[in-house]
Amino acid sequence: MFSASSEHQHVRYNPLKDEWVLVSPHRCLRPWSGQTETAPDDQPPDPLNPLLPGATRSSGQRNPVYTSTYVFPNDFPALLERVPDPPPSDHPLFRSSAAKGTCRVMCFHPDSTMTIPLMTVDEILAVVNEWVNQLKELGRKYTWVQIFENKGAIMGCSNPHPHCQIWASSYLPNEPRVKERCQKEYFIKFKRPMLLDYLKEEMIKKERIVILNAEWVALVPYWAVWPYETMLLPINGKPQRMTDLTDEQKRSLAEIMKQLNIKYDNLFKCSFPYSMGFHGAPTGPSAAPGDSPHWLLHAIYLPPLLRSATVKKFMVGYEMLAQSQRDLTPEQAAQKLRECDDVHYKAKK
Amino acid sequence: MFSASSEHQHVRYNPLKDEWVLVSPHRCLRPWSGQTETAPDDQPPDPLNPLLPGATRSSGQRNPVYTSTYVFPNDFPALLERVPDPPPSDHPLFRSSAAKGTCRVMCFHPDSTMTIPLMTVDEILAVVNEWVNQLKELGRKYTWVQIFENKGAIMGCSNPHPHCQIWASSYLPNEPRVKERCQKEYFIKFKRPMLLDYLKEEMIKKERIVILNAEWVALVPYWAVWPYETMLLPINGKPQRMTDLTDEQKRSLAEIMKQLNIKYDNLFKCSFPYSMGFHGAPTGPSAAPGDSPHWLLHAIYLPPLLRSATVKKFMVGYEMLAQSQRDLTPEQAAQKLRECDDVHYKAKK
Ligand SMILES: O=P(O)(O)O[C@H]1O[C@H](CO)[C@@H](O)[C@H](O)[C@H]1O
Ligand SMILES: O=P(O)(O)O[C@H]1O[C@H](CO)[C@@H](O)[C@H](O)[C@H]1O
Numbered sequence: 001m002f003s004a005s006s007e008h009q010h011v012r013y014n015p016l017k018d019e020w021v022l023v024s025p026h027r028c029l030r031p032w033s034g035q036t037e038t039a040p041d042d043q044p045p046d047p048l049n050p051l052l053p054g055a056t057r058s059s060g061q062r063n064p065v066y067t068s069t070y071v072f073p074n075d076f077p078a079l080l081e082r083v084p085d086p087p088p089s090d091h092p093l094f095r096s097s098a099a100k101g102t103c104r105v106m107c108f109h110p111d112s113t114m115t116i117p118l119m120t121v122d123e124i125l126a127v128v129n130e131w132v133n134q135l136k137e138l139g140r141k142y143t144w145v146q147i148f149e150n151k152g153a154i155m156g157c158s159n160p161h162p163h164c165q166i167w168a169s170s171y172l173p174n175e176p177r178v179k180e181r182c183q184k185e186y187f188i189k190f191k192r193p194m195l196l197d198y199l200k201e202e203m204i205k206k207e208r209i210v211i212l213n214a215e216w217v218a219l220v221p222y223w224a225v226w227p228y229e230t231m232l233l234p235i236n237g238k239p240q241r242m243t244d245l246t247d248e249q250k251r252s253l254a255e256i257m258k259q260l261n262i263k264y265d266n267l268f269k270c271s272f273p274y275s276m277g278f279h280g281a282p283t284g285p286s287a288a289p290g291d292s293p294h295w296l297l298h299a300i301y302l303p304p305l306l307r308s309a310t311v312k313k314f315m316v317g318y319e320m321l322a323q324s325q326r327d328l329t330p331e332q333a334a335q336k337l338r339e340c341d342d343v344h345y346k347a348k349k
Numbered sequence: 350m351f352s353a354s355s356e357h358q359h360v361r362y363n364p365l366k367d368e369w370v371l372v373s374p375h376r377c378l379r380p381w382s383g384q385t386e387t388a389p390d391d392q393p394p395d396p397l398n399p400l401l402p403g404a405t406r407s408s409g410q411r412n413p414v415y416t417s418t419y420v421f422p423n424d425f426p427a428l429l430e431r432v433p434d435p436p437p438s439d440h441p442l443f444r445s446s447a448a449k450g451t452c453r454v455m456c457f458h459p460d461s462t463m464t465i466p467l468m469t470v471d472e473i474l475a476v477v478n479e480w481v482n483q484l485k486e487l488g489r490k491y492t493w494v495q496i497f498e499n500k501g502a503i504m505g506c507s508n509p510h511p512h513c514q515i516w517a518s519s520y521l522p523n524e525p526r527v528k529e530r531c532q533k534e535y536f537i538k539f540k541r542p543m544l545l546d547y548l549k550e551e552m553i554k555k556e557r558i559v560i561l562n563a564e565w566v567a568l569v570p571y572w573a574v575w576p577y578e579t580m581l582l583p584i585n586g587k588p589q590r591m592t593d594l595t596d597e598q599k600r601s602l603a604e605i606m607k608q609l610n611i612k613y614d615n616l617f618k619c620s621f622p623y624s625m626g627f628h629g630a631p632t633g634p635s636a637a638p639g640d641s642p643h644w645l646l647h648a649i650y651l652p653p654l655l656r657s658a659t660v661k662k663f664m665v666g667y668e669m670l671a672q673s674q675r676d677l678t679p680e681q682a683a684q685k686l687r688e689c690d691d692v693h694y695k696a697k698k
Contacts (some may be wrong), residue, residue, distance in 0.1 A: 008432040008435070009427075010445045010446060011520055013446070015444070020446075022427065029425065033507045034507030034508075076376060076378070076380075078373040078667070079358065079373065083357040092364065092539075094550065095362035096361045097359065097360050097362070098360075144671070154384065156663025158382045173369070173371075173671035174368050174671070174673075175670055176671065190441075275666040277666065277669075277670040314504065316499045316504045317499040318514070321649070322516065322518075322626075323523045324523075
């Protein structure tokens with residue numbers, strides 16, 4: 001089933017980011033004697049956890065006794081709403097620019113031990129609905145609203161309580177800026193959205209598909225950089241932003257998120273760490289529904305683990321200075337994830 | 350001394366990479382309760398260390414009883430010289446391409462406890478000279494020769510013995526490809542090498558300079574992403590590649606590497622982890638001295654530590670999905686490094 005290109009070292013092109021990745025499947029044989037991580041499991045619940053319903057946070061603010069999702073301003077925001085503008089730049093090599101924004105934290109559930117794969121579909125749907133609300137509200141003012149989840153201590157997440165962050169900014173950050181450019185160029189050239197063409201091919205090829213449900217597909221992108229990186233794509237219609245999703249697409253998204261996370265947890269029998277987030281068309285005061293036909297909304301999961309719950313892929317030296325490199329191929333990763341059980345390993349005990 | 354742009358949140362432009370970084374100095378106040386690392390110190394010497402003189406490596410090969418530097422082929426190379434080419438790509442969204450190359454390991458010193466800041470200038474000079482030899486040899490055949498050092502377990506380095514790696518490839522990797530394009534565009538527009546103009550300004554502004562010696566400057570770039578990121582730039586002449594360096598520049602490079610690494614170790618009183626490497630004009634069969642006037646050779650140091658020997662900066666969530674973000678400003682980082690002692694903390698005992 002795998003083509004020859006999967007078996008031998010080669011580079012692959014990422015058309016969304018105009019970047020290449022080095023794929024070296026023969027390197028899976030390499031032994032590992034370097035740093036290992038603490039298995040990302042079951043920290044004992046902290047009764048002083050500031051994210052709990054009714055808890056007092058470091059700002060002195062007290063959380064309500066919330067029962068579903070709960071959104072509050074980040075107490076240590078990287079982006080503030082009101083700051084003086086920097087002076088105009090006087091040299092092309094020393095350019096700075098104003099940056100305004102706001103940072104919020106969103107708890108998924110009142111229970112600290114409830115991660116996405118353990119939550120019910122209705123509970124995850126409440127999260128999706130709140131994301132749509134947040135995007136609607138913040139998108140009116142800000143050019144970019146980044147919804148993202150850092151999960152696990154290995155991903156710099158300082159609190160195991162299930163939560164995500166929302167950082168909204170007056171500027172279009174690097175990653176979406178590049179995706180905006182690449183999708184636009186493709187659209188001008190081929191008159192179709194890049195990711196719609198990509199999706200069509202993947203649905204035929206099938207070898208990188210992990211899960212398919214009524215409205216979404218979870219696949220390992222052809223150009224994936226992280227060992228078990230995946231992408232969620234809507235298979236019906238062309239939603240450009242989360243705010244374009246139909247009720248069916250929202251419920252189906254909750255379902256595929258749960259299914260994918262169960263497989264992730266089962267892969268190495270641990271609460272699988274990752275950073276994940278959504279990318280859709282830019283927002284802001286001048287944005288309007290349907291104004292970005294070159295865009296297709298998608299989510300990406302970037303998990304660091306490579307071989308086990310304690311051995312991660314280090315993106316260092318060569319990756320930082322030259323180019324990303326991966327050992328197992330995207331097709332091999334997709335197959336391993338497909339083979340993972342659909343029932344959570346903890347539910348089986 | 351600091352301009353207003355340094356005190357308040359703003360974004361800065363990196364003209365070498367055509368990217369922005371979010372600078373949020375107010376965020377230095379954030380407490381840290383997340384994952385901490387093991388202090389990167391003094392692992393006990395391993396008598397079976399495969400990098401030692403006379404040791405047998407996992408390939409069954411035996412190292413000579415080397416007394417200075419020692420280069421050998423990586424036993425688990427990510428790049429092989431002879432692999433079948435992938436089939437031609439049949440779709441613009443599924444592009445792969447042939448990749449050939451070779452990976453070498455270079456020990457800096459026979460003694461496992463001898464890191465760069467503890468080595469003598471003559472010993473470091475031997476390393477620099479060997480880098481030049483390697484670049485000369487591999488650069489005849491390969492388009493890109495990436496010399497890089499991953500230092501410390503936190504940087505995925507599985508062996509504390511002082512060593513670096515050299516990965517040479519038939520393709521121009523992402524990072525140098527972008528730097529090639531940006532420097533070329535600047536050169537066409539302004540008729541001068543970008544980094545020469547940049548250097549000139551930094552020598553006047555002074556606020557980001559950490560060390561200056563007869564031939565090199567170590568500075569925190571205006572657009573630095575990592576908390577204590579630095580760049581080494583040659584201040585005389587316009588060397589485009591390591592092979593262009595004069596004897597004075599080579600010795601001076603050994604000196605500034607030692608000086609910078611002493612400051613790094615003294616900052617948090619630990620063997621300071623980082624990835625570092627060199628970027629110069631591309632090589633290959635058609636390259637010739639002086640053919641890339643838009644280039645200026647430079648080294649970059651990318652260290653992960655933020656607050657102490659055990660608390661690093663996590664480049665996760667927002668950074669992966671949107672844009673790099675830093676807390677302390679490059680000017681503050683440069684000042685802290687300048688204030689670090691010039692005598693290694695271990696030498697003082
Ligand atoms: O070759 P090493 O040191 O075993 O491996 C280390 O450096 C490589 C090059 O930066 C990375 O690809 C690996 O992820 C890292 O663990
Ligand atoms: O805001 P947190 O969760 O404390 O911080 C974490 O996520 C941020 C956004 O991805 C990163 O900038 C920080 O480096 C990381 O530690």
